Amino acid sequence: MRLFSKPLFKFFLFALVLATLSALLSPPQADALTVSSTTAQPNSTSSNSSAVIGGTPTRITWEGTVDKGEQVKSLDLVFPAGCSLADGADVKVTVLHGLDRMAYLEQDQLDAQHVSVDFAKAVPSGMLIRVEVHEISLPNVAGDYQLETNYTDANGKSAALGPTQNITVQTVSWSDQLSDWLSQQGWVQAWNSVLFLNIFFNPVQIVASLPQLFFGWLRSLGIVLIGFPIIAIPIGLLVSFLRMSKLKVLRFISSIYVNLIRGTPLFLQIYIFFFGLPYLGINIPNYVLSFLVMGLNSSAYLAEIFRGGIESINKGQFEAAASLGMSRMQTMFRVIIPQTVRRVIPTATSEFILLYKDTSLLAAVGVMEQMMFAKNIVASTGNMTPYIVSALYYLVVTLPLTRFSRNMEKRLADGEGGNEAKEKKHRLRALFTRKQEVAA
Amino acid sequence: MTSAKATEQIQQRTPGATAKPVVRIIDLHKSFGKLEVLKGVNIEVDRGEVVVVLGPSGSGKSTMLRCINLLEKPTSGQIWFEDTCLTAPKVDVNKVREHIGMVFQQFNLFPHLSAKKNVMLAQTQVLKRSKADAERIAVEQLTRVGLAERVDYKPSQLSGGQQQRVAIARALAMDPHVMLFDEATSALDPELVRDVLDVMKDLARQGTTMIVVTHEMGFARDVADRVIFMEGGVVVEEGTPEAVFDHPQHQRTKEFLGHIS
Numbered sequence: 001m002r003l004f005s006k007p008l009f010k011f012f013l014f015a016l017v018l019a020t021l022s023a024l025l026s027p028p029q030a031d032a033l034t035v036s037s038t039t040a041q042p043n044s045t046s047s048n049s050s051a052v053i054g055g056t057p058t059r060i061t062w063e064g065t066v067d068k069g070e071q072v073k074s075l076d077l078v079f080p081a082g083c084s085l086a087d088g089a090d091v092k093v094t095v096l097h098g099l100d101r102m103a104y105l106e107q108d109q110l111d112a113q114h115v116s117v118d119f120a121k122a123v124p125s126g127m128l129i130r131v132e133v134h135e136i137s138l139p140n141v142a143g144d145y146q147l148e149t150n151y152t153d154a155n156g157k158s159a160a161l162g163p164t165q166n167i168t169v170q171t172v173s174w175s176d177q178l179s180d181w182l183s184q185q186g187w188v189q190a191w192n193s194v195l196f197l198n199i200f201f202n203p204v205q206i207v208a209s210l211p212q213l214f215f216g217w218l219r220s221l222g223i224v225l226i227g228f229p230i231i232a233i234p235i236g237l238l239v240s241f242l243r244m245s246k247l248k249v250l251r252f253i254s255s256i257y258v259n260l261i262r263g264t265p266l267f268l269q270i271y272i273f274f275f276g277l278p279y280l281g282i283n284i285p286n287y288v289l290s291f292l293v294m295g296l297n298s299s300a301y302l303a304e305i306f307r308g309g310i311e312s313i314n315k316g317q318f319e320a321a322a323s324l325g326m327s328r329m330q331t332m333f334r335v336i337i338p339q340t341v342r343r344v345i346p347t348a349t350s351e352f353i354l355l356y357k358d359t360s361l362l363a364a365v366g367v368m369e370q371m372m373f374a375k376n377i378v379a380s381t382g383n384m385t386p387y388i389v390s391a392l393y394y395l396v397v398t399l400p401l402t403r404f405s406r407n408m409e410k411r412l413a414d415g416e417g418g419n420e421a422k423e424k425k426h427r428l429r430a431l432f433t434r435k436q437e438v439a440a
Numbered sequence: 441m442t443s444a445k446a447t448e449q450i451q452q453r454t455p456g457a458t459a460k461p462v463v464r465i466i467d468l469h470k471s472f473g474k475l476e477v478l479k480g481v482n483i484e485v486d487r488g489e490v491v492v493v494l495g496p497s498g499s500g501k502s503t504m505l506r507c508i509n510l511l512e513k514p515t516s517g518q519i520w521f522e523d524t525c526l527t528a529p530k531v532d533v534n535k536v537r538e539h540i541g542m543v544f545q546q547f548n549l550f551p552h553l554s555a556k557k558n559v560m561l562a563q564t565q566v567l568k569r570s571k572a573d574a575e576r577i578a579v580e581q582l583t584r585v586g587l588a589e590r591v592d593y594k595p596s597q598l599s600g601g602q603q604q605r606v607a608i609a610r611a612l613a614m615d616p617h618v619m620l621f622d623e624a625t626s627a628l629d630p631e632l633v634r635d636v637l638d639v640m641k642d643l644a645r646q647g648t649t650m651i652v653v654t655h656e657m658g659f660a661r662d663v664a665d666r667v668i669f670m671e672g673g674v675v676v677e678e679g680t681p682e683a684v685f686d687h688p689q690h691q692r693t694k695e696f697l698g699h700i701s
Contacts (some may be wrong), residue, residue: 320548324562
């Protein structure tokens, strides 16, 4: 059975050889166009200034050069799925020969899916075609995106080029979106036209720095939340015991410790620890050293607070415990300290507040805490607003604590000689029973 | 001096007990700086005996009492508690104090603990009783002093008289061999004194060995097996309540009793 006649077979064979040869001799893509770059303009208003943010208008620039011996009649650039056009979206096409701008009439069509450019006359080889799409938003999903390029040459032959180089898109945080939106609002612009308001209370900066400072806030808080209970309280307690010890040596050593720490600035202590220890070959991670230094500093103050608290306990409590045969340790931990705790809570809380505020000093040695975060943002924006936002973050902690401390103090003052501490649920009942007794 | 009644009860409680004194104070001196408060005190207290110590303020009676459990360190002299000489060096003070209950003028309850926990604390800490045992005994003792319904109250929620009774229960829970009362009713409002005295009378009736420093003459007359009158850091006179109250031998005793009544 012969399907092919002999001449036809010969032709096929010839074509096959020719195709193989041409494939071997010429480059695999005989395209008329080489895409030299595809970029999107950084569009983040906040600190990360080199980032391309999704969901926010940007400018996409595509550039391609017409290859030797080729001509390009029309272009069709396909955007990644999920792009959108903002008001004022537009296309600008430029044809350059070297540095010279050439005049080529073109017609273009733009929508969210693609842009097509049709030149009145085919663009000859050697020309650089630049297509800029203004006010287009890339998808608000982080990732790499490409444009696809289709073109038609002078002969009307269409071809598709593979994906272009990546455009890396970062997602927009709500704060970036909000600050972008804010920066376009009339009232914000009016507000910012007042220099003082602009420098210290810039709404755009407030919104932009809030989430970043939040992490600084967490770190500052973390330093005291670890340093205070884990280092300051146990060492403070120990030192307060030593201060009240029967042995003169222990009293002497502990008083040196307390007086050295309380008598010198925390700032100086931070410098000595952070810059001194590395000279001794002791390298402790910054954060560990942070709560170590902060904790040790606070322990000296707490030692005095605890000592005052313990000494304020009625002598009769020691005697009662002693008369029952309780040892000194049992007396301390079962009788004296539980009573002391309630008395020292107000002052110890104040000490906690002080320590928390003083974490800002750590910025001087480069520990990334809240102050340092604020400093960095200020350095990149030249606006003081992050400092004000930082102040708010400090206040979020200090104000409620101050209030708590004051209330505790009041409650203790209300109790008879501070001897009485009632749980909240017992408060009413206690008041009630006392009243009854007075009446009785 | 031991009353026959008390001896009998003690022998029921501790079979084979000898008539050896529980507390013996020999030539006790105590000075605070240059001020000599005790100038050679000699007192013996037998098992089951109730001894009431009277005297004007500043006579050294509280100091004498506080020397017995070494809350004050004697300057010289000897104090014996049963077979232990407390004034000897290296004596385990806490061990001795376990057996000596003390009730203070100012109650000295632990304000952060409920009545029951006040009574339980030393039981679990010092006597190493289980929590359940300590709790049972605490409720028992609080019931004994008439506070069964107040076990969960904090000291601040109790009247002075109630607080003092908790303090008595707290001392009793340790099964003391002797109870010291240091002006236990002096800080109380007059109407609250009686409840506390009633408890003390009950204890005396049950044969508890007690040394009571007080200004309550009625109590001394009714309850004491022996009354000791101190003044100026020495024992001026001692004897049965009848002897001391009705036929005082010394001029100072007469004056003191005359002032009081």
